[in-house]
């Protein structure tokens with residue numbers, strides 16, 4: 001069953017493009033990554049899903065219900081961590097969390113305490129005395145208080161140190177094991193790689209790929225590093241199957257998909273210092289998708 005279904009969702013801010021014809025779905029129990037550079041449209045998609053803003057066209061459902069018509073009902077079952085959190089500065093953390101808890105029937109003090117302990121959050125501090133990262137922790141605890149069926153995280157780890165990031169990942173994995181579905185927006189590839197099974201890549205408001213992380217990693221792309229001092233060596237590699245071509249001080253490197261003999265035929269004509277054929281990193285594969293579309 002799909003927990004989220006997005007169909008041709010478009011949002012314009014006046015004349016300014018937010019997102020265009022975004023479609024993808026997230027299955028029940030999945031940790032789904034939503035990745036793209038700054039300004040690509042991740043937050044716009046998420047805010048539209050939560051009906052905090054309204055789409056220009058297209059539709060979306062969560063738990064099989066229309067996001068706009070049933071917004072109030074749907075939001076009760078969602079834990080949302082926005083990319084930036086703001087609180088009344090003179091409130092204590094415990095009071096912010098108790099106030100949030102009062103909106104739900106199933107949250108008791110032990111849930112507040114166990115989540116805060118997991119995130120090393122001091123409940124007795126005032127918001128104004130917290131660092132950016134500690135405010136983010138308040139948002140994380142707040143988003144998970146009511147054991148939501150769907151957790152939507154918009155750039156959740158900014159401001160968290162590596163140790164806290166790991167604790168946060170453990171917490172999300174534990175909620176996922178208990179049955180929560182997770183939509184995880186990020187521009188950091190390594191964290192998506194750690195947590196998510198599938199990923200949608202968004203660029204300039206449009207989805208350019210929805211892919212299984214393992215398939216992406218096992219793709220048949222090879223990274224080829226050619227070390228040679230031949231003049232304009234990069235010009236030899238302008239044919240089909242080659243992407244991400246970069247000229248370096250040592251020669252040239254690129255990604256290649258296709259019959260390896262085509263490369264060997266070209267290299268035959270060149271005096272080489274060295275050649276390396278490697279598996280590309282996930283990051284290089286992502287960059288390949290970005291560049292291909294460009």
Ligand SMILES: Nc1ncnc2c1ncn2[C@@H]1O[C@H](COP(=O)(O)OP(=O)(O)OP(=O)(O)O)[C@@H](O)[C@H]1O
Pocket residue numbers: 013016017018019036037038039040041042043044045083187
């Ligand atoms: N309130 C707004 N008014 C006008 N344009 C907006 C507004 N909010 C977002 N945009 C524009 O919509 C596009 C998508 O922005 P969005 O914030 O959704 O991207 P993002 O992928 O979440 O990026 P980031 O990681 O930087 O937050 C950008 O070009 C942005 O300038």
